[in-house]
Amino acid sequence: MKYLITGLGNPGKEYENTRHNIGFKILDALADASNIVFSDKRYGFVTEYKFKSRTLILLKPTTFMNLSGRAVNYWLQKEKVPFENLLVLTDDLALPFGTLRLRAKGGDAGHNGLKNIQEAFGRSDYARLRFGIGDDFRRGQQVDYVLSGWSKDEELDLPAKLDECIEIIHAFATVGVARAMNQFNKRK
Template identity: 40%
Template sequence: MFSFLNNHNGNEQKTYLICGLGNPGSSYENTRHNVGFKAIDLFAEKFSLKFKKKWRAEYAECEDEGNKYIFIKPMTYMNNSGEAIKKFAKKNSVKAEEIIVIYDEMSLKVGRLRLRLGGSAGGHNGVKSILQYFGGADFYRVRIGVDHPGKGADIADYVLSDFTLSEMALISPAVSASVDAVLMLCTKGCDAAMNTFNGTVPNDSGQPNQETKK
């Protein structure tokens, strides 16, 4: 059991479920649809964690600044992401508002970030699955822009294709910034995180360039 510590805001320790969406397997590793997995991998690197397997997911846990974090990558494939997330939430008594989901967003330019609480699936099948398993309850979303392929393009082919080299130059710092955004959300609140990261294009170090905000 973990001890109850005081977090940044002086409250009892909270448990946050940080979920990155993607598809399992090396063939999907560098696709647009897997930026959520890349963020979770970066959390594991940051906190020197090793993944374990349970409930059709890879997961790792740690405590930091008075909070407990459970990082998960559902291994159910994108369209059934909600199954594993629901299981972890139930077994750890995590409320919907303590769940943060990181995923790709076609309505944002490549590398831009957007945080919010609640909303629709926006055509994203992974988010749609989570909403179905949680009965439409609100959870936090951290969306990483991958841009839209344009009218008439095959969406499935697009999100399941690899980033170009020029896109990777924007995506890598964006994934790094998404990690910072999640930690700020958990320690300083959603407003602080949104004001800092929403609409930004992070620089090479993953820090938000405020002048690039829309």
């Protein structure tokens, strides 16, 4: 069984360690823990990961955030991954830092990457793991905030949160989104 796990972010060194690139950071942590390497392919950096007889295609789109749907659509079709086996990893301003929420479907909440994926497919019933980045910015400073780096305290807490994200990805692929939501969304 195949799954497409897509981490949202922007390519390039200037975005590498920003809040908006948490999707890339989660996939990098999974790749590092599994000794796998991404390859530069069409529309993204891609690698394949085997877990409990499942094949997870890990995708970091190089289309920039606002055109993420193009990369997701291409790789779903190329790898023949069923739409229900898509999981998108994204940042969320509405959640406090480090809060993780797995959802089976939902709106874009003003997130341009999610909005473009929804436009590409004409539907929003795909799973997403939202990683809370908080909303510690002044009015009109949202773009600067999401494209800024982590605070020192956040940097200290990130490794444990990334490990938890990996657990959620594994659960999504093995027990399904509903059971994974019950297991992980109750955690504080």
